[in-house]
Amino acid sequence: xxxxxxxxxxxxxxxxxxxxxxxxxxxxxxxxxxxxxxxxxxxxxxxxxxxxxxxxxxxxxxxxxxxxxxxxx
Numbered sequence: 001x002x003x004x005x006x007x008x009x010x011x012x013x014x015x016x017x018x019x020x021x022x023x024x025x026x027x028x029x030x031x032x033x034x035x036x037x038x039x040x041x042x043x044x045x046x047x048x049x050x051x052x053x054x055x056x057x058x059x060x061x062x063x064x065x066x067x068x069x070x071x072x073x
Contacts, residue, residue: 001046003039009049013058027051 001009010018022035029051030038038048053063 001044001049003045006039006045006049010052013053013062014056021052021056022048025052025055027055029054 007018010022014021022039024034026032026034027038030043030048033041035048035052038051039045050063052058
């Protein structure tokens with residue numbers, strides 16, 4: 001997952017709240033960092049996405065492939 005795909009996934013799943021979650025929600029699974037801080041430190045976007053999904057109880061069927069670009073385009 002690329003950072004741009006993470007942004008798409010955040011918007012699709014959380015709407016405008018996605019940006020707030022990335023900036024303000026500290027996650028123990030990310031070492032007590034926010035998603036934005038974790039990305040800035042070099043953590044993979046997929047790991048940040050999974051941590052946010054875990055924290056917000058996103059069902060498994062809405063996690064995989066979310067935000068990925070359509071390969072036909």
